[in-house]
Amino acid sequence: MPADFTPALRGTAHGSAPAPLSVLDLLTVGAGRTSSDALRTGVEIARLAERRGFHRYWVAEHHAMPGVASTSPAVILAHMAAHTDRIRLGSGGVMLPNHASLVIAEQFGTLEAMAPGRVDLGLGRAPGTDGATAAALRRTGPGGGDGDDFPQQLDELVRFLDDDFPRGHPYRQVHAVPGPVQGSSPGGVQSPDRPAVWLLGSSGFSAQLAGALGLPFAFAHHFAAHNTVPALDLYRESFRPSAALDKPYALVAASALATDEDEEARRQVLAYALSMIRLRSGRPGLIPTPEEAEAYPYSLAERNFVRSWNSDVIHGTPDEVRAGLDDLQKRTGADELMLTTYAHDDIVRLRSYELIANAYGLPTSA
Template structure:
């Protein structure tokens, strides 16, 4: 039986200073479909597994035409059927969007499908705008317009998290109104006549882009994943807060911090920047209320940038580790050293599946990782 420490901590592959993992958004480029994106997710997960990446996570987003990962549990079930060894998880499920019991049931089911391979990463943001969050949660429409609906529920995140963990462990105390409610599949099956205890339950991770989840993860002794790829200025303060707040638990005896980093490798630096510019334009459109499909490199090159848009794009690209495979490796190594991260989770935003897959292959090659299916 794997211990909690073993399910969280991985071994750095090849010459990598820390374990390398993958965060996938199932992005949809112009001229492509969600079917194309999800097929790419399967191919990417299998590629990551062959090259020895540690985990493969998918993220929950809503009402974004260029992101097809609105249902992480559904995607993870599909990925579990097409992989054998790599850890699969959510990066993350947005807890305030769901009843804790539903998440416990979904990830208990995933654990039954792929024993010992499932991670449950949780976030407190909505993964969308306030109005969409209200539609997800059936909140008061007036609150949604004011951006208050999801904010108020996010303040209840610690209570929701505690409830979810109790459902996963099936240990509500006597007298609790949920004492006789059980998440199935789950530990309760071991207590039924003839029942057999499942070997593990998905480890819980907290995700964040600020200090709130960092401090909560530390206080609870949970592993923490920080979204460096879109909140780089907060990375070091949040990691410091996590480590300062950390208290040993049954899950971890010492802090374990993963950071998500945007990276793209290509055959040369010029092509890497050309491919990365598509992500920059996509983010400009998202931040200005015009979310759409991931544009092509040609569209990004001919786009008429306003001065403010160009400033935003340059700022965004400054936090994307891009270039040749060797340049990306050096950038990732420097980031790991600067932050003291225990694991790097790479996300690659590009228009075509081929560019994304090639980037991960090049990064793997730069670290001396070889395709286990070759030869």
């Protein structure tokens, strides 16, 4: 496990934040924009996060969503590795049932070779998409590959990363490259690092599994806020020390948007809520403009959804967002807060991270 897997809170490295701050970037695509635009903005966000002292920059695997360009985390992270120097890079996460474990071990071993000591491999068991798309990804046919064997697949992946299948195992002579086998080959030199494995979740299943295995756990508060505290309680109760961690480490991912004026924040998150209405009604699309969201004829049920959804988005002026994040950290005991920002306009997203950094007094580095 890399030595800086958990950030040290020394001096003013994290300003006055109650916990280290990180970024989850879904590379959202607004109406009138392209995935190329989203990727360029992603680089800007990663660089800003590194410059302002955010600890990690993660991307998440999603499929068949026109408004989200993060279908291929390993490819995107390789691009980000070429444009950053210090910030940790990772998946938040890779949906493991969509892939062969060996492929993920090879992809993230390659990323570790590109950015030594900076790579996080966050894993989830959900498909990150609808059932038909999941079947197409997994080549299992409808109803197959539902993630029930996730613990076994996770064990297989970790064994590929560590190259330690037991004698007699059918994969004993199968080696992930880049990986430890290179260090045991004639003339080989062992890399000191390997990707840090995380479990992600929005329910108790992954929380309990992460605790039992002694792994760090990231909870998706941004879309399952009602279950955050119960899941974190279960994680901490289930935790058993491991080679990775001697005590629980919980990251909470939250939606946050800061703007100079409170009314502008309200307009931006309304557009986010409309995109979620469309997604959940089977009509996923690009992130609408605030003007489109304000003109949309909401039904009563949709208005109730907007009210409920936006109550879990921490938004407003920088001071209001800071207060909301401080409260979230206090309620959950999070060891780290990861912020994801949805907005139609890329400039609004960049500005939000800058304003939050300013609100916490995060220093600016070269």
